[in-house]
Amino acid sequence: MxxxxxxxxxxxxxxxxxxxxxxxxxxxxxxxxxxxxxxxxxxxxxxxxxxxxxxxxxxxxxxxLVDLHIHAPQFSFRGLNMDLELLDWLNTNTFPEEAKYKDLDYAKKAYQIFADTMKKSATTRACIFATIHRPATELLMDLMEETGLKTMVGKVNMDRNSPDYYCEKSPKESERDTIEWLESVMSKYDNVTPILTPRFIPCCTDELMERLSRIQKKYRIPVQSHLSENKSEIHWVKELCPTSRFYGDAYDQFGLFGKPAKTVMAHCVYSTHEEIDLMEEQGVFIAHCPQSNTNLSSGIAPVRTYLERKMNIGLGTDVAGGSGESIFRAMVDAVSVSKLRWRLLDESLRPVTMEEAFYMGTLGGGAFFGKVxxxxxxxxxxxxxxxxxxxxxxxxxxxxxxxxxxxxxxxxxxxxxxxxxxxxxx
Amino acid sequence: MxxxxxxxxxxxxxxxxxxxxxxxxxxxxxxxxxxxxxxxxxxxxxxxxxxxxxxxxxxxxxxxLVDLHIHAPQFSFRGLNMDLELLDWLNTNTFPEEAKYKDLDYAKKAYQIFADTMKKSATTRACIFATIHRPATELLMDLMEETGLKTMVGKVNMDRNSPDYYCEKSPKESERDTIEWLESVMSKYDNVTPILTPRFIPCCTDELMERLSRIQKKYRIPVQSHLSENKSEIHWVKELCPTSRFYGDAYDQFGLFGKPAKTVMAHCVYSTHEEIDLMEEQGVFIAHCPQSNTNLSSGIAPVRTYLERKMNIGLGTDVAGGSGESIFRAMVDAVSVSKLRWRLLDESLRPVTMEEAFYMGTLGGGAFFGKVxxxxxxxxxxxxxxxxxxxxxxxxxxxxxxxxxxxxxxxxxxxxxxxxxxxxxx
The missing domain is CATH 2.30.40.10 (Urease, subunit C, domain 1)
Incomplete structure (x- = not known):
C-alpha cells in the first residue's frame, strides 16, 4: 500500500x-x-x-476541492421548489424529505445517488449533514467510505421546533442515539469520521446542547452547524435564547463554538462585530455558501471582512440550498455575489478575486481537515x-x-x- | 422538404x-x-x-430557447478576466479581442468554436453581435447558416471612443461598409438575417446614428444595442448627448428605439421611469442579462417592473459578460438575482418565479422573432x-x-x- x-x-x-x-x-x-x-x-x-x-x-x-457544508439527504431535491425563504423552506421542503430517511430502503436509494455523484465530482473532502436517523447515517457513512473521499458525516440532533414526524423525542434520547452512533462508527472507517451536528439553535433545546457539549468533550470530535444565515432566524434565536449576547454566543455558552472544539459554521451572512470577534478568537471556520444564500434570499456574506481578518474560511455548496455539488461553481458564485454586495450594499468591501475564491475552495476549507x-x-x-x-x-x-x-x-x-x-x- | x-x-x-x-x-x-x-x-x-x-x-x-443578446467574438474569452467593470472591461478585454477578427483566419477559428457550441446548445434563436469587420461578419453568418439555428447577426457600428486599432474611420465609411454588407447578405441565407448594430451611444457619433437611421428605414431591418447597463456609462451618455432626456432618448432621436423599427436593448438595469414609459410605448424589447450584470458588477435589473407592465422582455447570455451560452442558466440567474434585489434593494418587487423565467427564455424573447x-x-x-x-x-x-x-x-x-x-x- x-x-x-x-x-x-x-x-x-x-x-x-x-x-x-x-x-x-x-x-x-x-x-x-x-x-x-x-x-x-x-x-x-x-x-x-x-x-x-x-x-x-x-x-x-x-x-x-473542499466542501465545508453539504446536506446529503437534501441532494434529492436540489434544483426544486426554490421559491421560499429559509424557515418556510425547511418546513415545506426539507423536513418532509429528511423524514423519509427513517426508511432505510429510501435512504439507500437516495444516498447511493449522492455518493456516486460526490465520487465523480471535484470534491475530495466534505463536511456532511445526514438526518436524525442513526441507521441511515451509518448507511451514508458506509457509502461514503466506499467512494474514497475523506469526509466528516454528522447524525443531526434536533429536539424542538420541527414537525412531530421529524423531531427527536427528548434530549436524552438524542444523546443516547448520538453516543450509540459514535461508539459504532468512531473507529470503523478509513475515510469517514463523525462530526457532532446540532442542526441549529432554533431546533436544539438548552438541555440537548448541554448533553452534546459533554459528548464533544468526551469524544473530542469536531462540530458543524448553522449561524446567522437569515434575519428571521436570527430574530428567532434572540427570542429562544434571551441570555445569549448574539447568535454565536448561544453555541459558545455550551462550548460548541470553536476552541477547543474544532467548529465549522455555515453562512455567517449577518454576523455582528461581536460574533465575528469571537469566531476569530476561537478559530471558528466559516463555510461560505454563496449560492444557497442567494437561492434562499438570505443575503450576501461579508467575505471581504473575513478574508482581511485572516479568519478560517472555506466554501460550501449547502445542497439543497445550493442546487449542486460543484465547488468550482461555489468559487464562481463567491466572486459573483461579492460584486453585487460591493455594488449594492457597501463599496468599501471590494469584490472577492478568483485567486481568493480558489484559495477558499482548497486551502481555506482544507485547513478544517488538517494540512489539506x-x-x-x-x-x-x-x-x-x-x-x-x-x-x-x-x-x-x-x-x-x-x-x-x-x-x-x-x-x-x-x-x-x-x-x-x-x-x-x- | x-x-x-x-x-x-x-x-x-x-x-x-x-x-x-x-x-x-x-x-x-x-x-x-x-x-x-x-x-x-x-x-x-x-x-x-x-x-x-x-x-x-x-x-x-x-x-x-431564445438568446436575445450574445457577442460571438467574445465567446473566446468567456470565463476570463472577470475582475473589471464595463468600461474598463471593454478597453482591457473586449476591444483588443474583437480587433483580432480583422484577420479572417483567426475569425474562422474562433467563430467555428462559437457556431459548434451554439449548435449543440439549447438555443434555437439568437440575436448576435459580430465585430466592425464586414468579411468576418459574413463569415460568421455563413457558419451560423450551417448550424440551422435561426439567428440575426449584426456587423457592429462604432466610430468614436474606442482605440484607433478598433474604430471605424468615419461615419461615412461605417455607413458604406454597412450598406455593402446588407446588399451582400439580405437575401443570401435561409436561417440568418442581418440586424442593425450600433454598439452603444458612447461609441457612435450623432452623424453615424443619423446614417444608420436612414439605413434602417431603407432596409427595414431590426435594431440591437445596449441600454442603461452601468452607472458610469449612463453618466457618460449624459455628457455625450446633452440634449437627450435619458439614455434611450439618444437612440430615439434617430428613430432607433422601437416602433416602427423592431428593437432589442440589452440590460436596462438603471432605466428611469421616462425611459421605461418610452420602451413600453414603442414596444422595445428588453434583453435581460442577469449573469453579465453580475459579472461586470453592473447591478440587478428591475425585471418585476417590466413583467408587471407586460413589456417585451426576454433573456440574454451576453457572452462574454456572461460566461456561457446557456439560456437555462440565464433562467436560473434571472430568478437568483431577483431574490437578491428583493432582499437587498426593494422588497416591493417580489422575486421572479421559475415559470416567469421560463417564459422569458422562450415565449418572451421569441416574440422578437415573430410567433416563436x-x-x-x-x-x-x-x-x-x-x-x-x-x-x-x-x-x-x-x-x-x-x-x-x-x-x-x-x-x-x-x-x-x-x-x-x-x-x-x-
Whole structure:
C-alpha cells in the first residue's frame, strides 16, 4: 500500500500557497511520498527519478476541492421548489424529505445517488449533514467510505421546533442515539469520521446542547452547524435564547463554538462585530455558501471582512440550498455575489478575486481537515487531474487563465483523475 | 422538404401559454404541420394518425430557447478576466479581442468554436453581435447558416471612443461598409438575417446614428444595442448627448428605439421611469442579462417592473459578460438575482418565479422573432428533446418539477434533439 503512494505526476500544476499567492508551474513535477506532497519541481530532482511517473500531458493538476457544508439527504431535491425563504423552506421542503430517511430502503436509494455523484465530482473532502436517523447515517457513512473521499458525516440532533414526524423525542434520547452512533462508527472507517451536528439553535433545546457539549468533550470530535444565515432566524434565536449576547454566543455558552472544539459554521451572512470577534478568537471556520444564500434570499456574506481578518474560511455548496455539488461553481458564485454586495450594499468591501475564491475552495476549507488543500510540502496528497482540451479557444492562454476558465466552464466530464492522500479514486 | 416538416412527436410536453401559465402535458402528442405547431393533444386526433410519429418515451419536449443578446467574438474569452467593470472591461478585454477578427483566419477559428457550441446548445434563436469587420461578419453568418439555428447577426457600428486599432474611420465609411454588407447578405441565407448594430451611444457619433437611421428605414431591418447597463456609462451618455432626456432618448432621436423599427436593448438595469414609459410605448424589447450584470458588477435589473407592465422582455447570455451560452442558466440567474434585489434593494418587487423565467427564455424573447417560443397553434416549430434520465432521483416528481430541475441541473449532454421551424438540427 505504501508503495502505491510514492509517485510523481507531471503536468500543469496550480495551487494556493496562501490566500494571495496562486502558484502555477507549467509542465512541472509533483512528488507524492507516503500519501503526502513532497514538493513541486520544474525539474525532477535526482532522488525521485526512480519513482513511477505519470505524465498527464497538457492537463492541469490542482489540489482536491473542499466542501465545508453539504446536506446529503437534501441532494434529492436540489434544483426544486426554490421559491421560499429559509424557515418556510425547511418546513415545506426539507423536513418532509429528511423524514423519509427513517426508511432505510429510501435512504439507500437516495444516498447511493449522492455518493456516486460526490465520487465523480471535484470534491475530495466534505463536511456532511445526514438526518436524525442513526441507521441511515451509518448507511451514508458506509457509502461514503466506499467512494474514497475523506469526509466528516454528522447524525443531526434536533429536539424542538420541527414537525412531530421529524423531531427527536427528548434530549436524552438524542444523546443516547448520538453516543450509540459514535461508539459504532468512531473507529470503523478509513475515510469517514463523525462530526457532532446540532442542526441549529432554533431546533436544539438548552438541555440537548448541554448533553452534546459533554459528548464533544468526551469524544473530542469536531462540530458543524448553522449561524446567522437569515434575519428571521436570527430574530428567532434572540427570542429562544434571551441570555445569549448574539447568535454565536448561544453555541459558545455550551462550548460548541470553536476552541477547543474544532467548529465549522455555515453562512455567517449577518454576523455582528461581536460574533465575528469571537469566531476569530476561537478559530471558528466559516463555510461560505454563496449560492444557497442567494437561492434562499438570505443575503450576501461579508467575505471581504473575513478574508482581511485572516479568519478560517472555506466554501460550501449547502445542497439543497445550493442546487449542486460543484465547488468550482461555489468559487464562481463567491466572486459573483461579492460584486453585487460591493455594488449594492457597501463599496468599501471590494469584490472577492478568483485567486481568493480558489484559495477558499482548497486551502481555506482544507485547513478544517488538517494540512489539506495545497501542494505545499507535507500536505495530504489530494489532487485533481483536469482536462480542458474539449473547451477549445482560438487564442493562447496562460496557465492561470486556463485555470480561471476551467473554474467557470467545466463540469464532471473534464475531471480525468482524482486522488486523496495519495490513493487514486478514479 | 415540406413532407419532412409534417410529423408528430410524443413525449412529456411543457411550454408557456403566457407569462403566468406553464402548460404541462404528460405523454402528449405535439403535431407539426409545414414547420408550424398545429397543436398539443392528450390523445392524437384521427386526422394526424397517418403522420410519421417519433415516440421520445419519458423525455421532455419544450420550445427552443431564445438568446436575445450574445457577442460571438467574445465567446473566446468567456470565463476570463472577470475582475473589471464595463468600461474598463471593454478597453482591457473586449476591444483588443474583437480587433483580432480583422484577420479572417483567426475569425474562422474562433467563430467555428462559437457556431459548434451554439449548435449543440439549447438555443434555437439568437440575436448576435459580430465585430466592425464586414468579411468576418459574413463569415460568421455563413457558419451560423450551417448550424440551422435561426439567428440575426449584426456587423457592429462604432466610430468614436474606442482605440484607433478598433474604430471605424468615419461615419461615412461605417455607413458604406454597412450598406455593402446588407446588399451582400439580405437575401443570401435561409436561417440568418442581418440586424442593425450600433454598439452603444458612447461609441457612435450623432452623424453615424443619423446614417444608420436612414439605413434602417431603407432596409427595414431590426435594431440591437445596449441600454442603461452601468452607472458610469449612463453618466457618460449624459455628457455625450446633452440634449437627450435619458439614455434611450439618444437612440430615439434617430428613430432607433422601437416602433416602427423592431428593437432589442440589452440590460436596462438603471432605466428611469421616462425611459421605461418610452420602451413600453414603442414596444422595445428588453434583453435581460442577469449573469453579465453580475459579472461586470453592473447591478440587478428591475425585471418585476417590466413583467408587471407586460413589456417585451426576454433573456440574454451576453457572452462574454456572461460566461456561457446557456439560456437555462440565464433562467436560473434571472430568478437568483431577483431574490437578491428583493432582499437587498426593494422588497416591493417580489422575486421572479421559475415559470416567469421560463417564459422569458422562450415565449418572451421569441416574440422578437415573430410567433416563436411556444407550442401554441401557428407558432414556428422550434423544439428541444430533453433527457433527464441521467439525473436520477429517489422520489417521484411531477412534470413541472422535472422541468425546473432540468433547468437547474442539465447541460448539453441532456439535449437529445433540436428542431427549428420543423427541421431537425440534431
Amino acid at each position: 505504501a508503495e502505491r503512494k510514492n509517485f510523481v505526476l507531471k503536468g500543469n500544476i496550480c495551487y494556493s500557497e496562501d490566500i494571495h499567492l496562486l502558484r502555477t508551474v507549467e509542465q512541472g513535477y509533483l512528488v507524492c511520498l507516503e500519501g503526502k506532497t513532497e514538493g513541486v519541481y520544474k525539474e525532477l530532482p535526482e532522488q525521485f527519478k526512480a519513482l513511477p511517473l505519470t505524465d498527464w500531458g497538457d492537463m492541469l493538476i490542482i489540489p482536491g 488543500g495545497s501542494f505545499l510540502k507535507g500536505y495530504e496528497f489530494d489532487a485533481l487531474i483536469l482536462d480542458d482540451s474539449s473547451l477549445p479557444h482560438p487564442q493562447p492562454l496562460s496557465l492561470k487563465e486556463r485555470l480561471e476558465r476551467f473554474i467557470y466552464l467545466s463540469d464532471d466530464r473534464h475531471i480525468k483523475g482524482k486522488f486523496t492522500e495519495g490513493s487514486r479514486i478514479f | 415540406a413532407e419532412r416538416k409534417n410529423f408528430v412527436l410524443k413525449g412529456n410536453i411543457c411550454y408557456s401559454e403566457d407569462i403566468h401559465l406553464l402548460r404541462t402535458v404528460e405523454q402528449g402528442y405535439l403535431v407539426c404541420l409545414e414547420g408550424k405547431t398545429e397543436g398539443v393533444y392528450k390523445e392524437l386526433p384521427e386526422q394526424f394518425k397517418a403522420l410519421p410519429l417519433t415516440d421520445w418515451g419519458d423525455m421532455l419536449i419544450i420550445p427552443g 417560443g411556444s407550442f401554441l397553434k401557428g407558432y414556428e416549430f422550434d423544439a428541444l428533446i430533453l433527457d433527464d434520465s441521467s439525473l436520477p432521483h429517489p422520489q417521484p416528481l411531477s412534470l413541472k418539477e422535472r422541468l425546473e430541475r432540468f433547468i437547474y441541473l442539465s447541460d448539453d449532454r441532456h439535449i437529445k434533439g433540436k428542431f427549428t421551424e420543423g427541421s431537425r438540427i440534431f
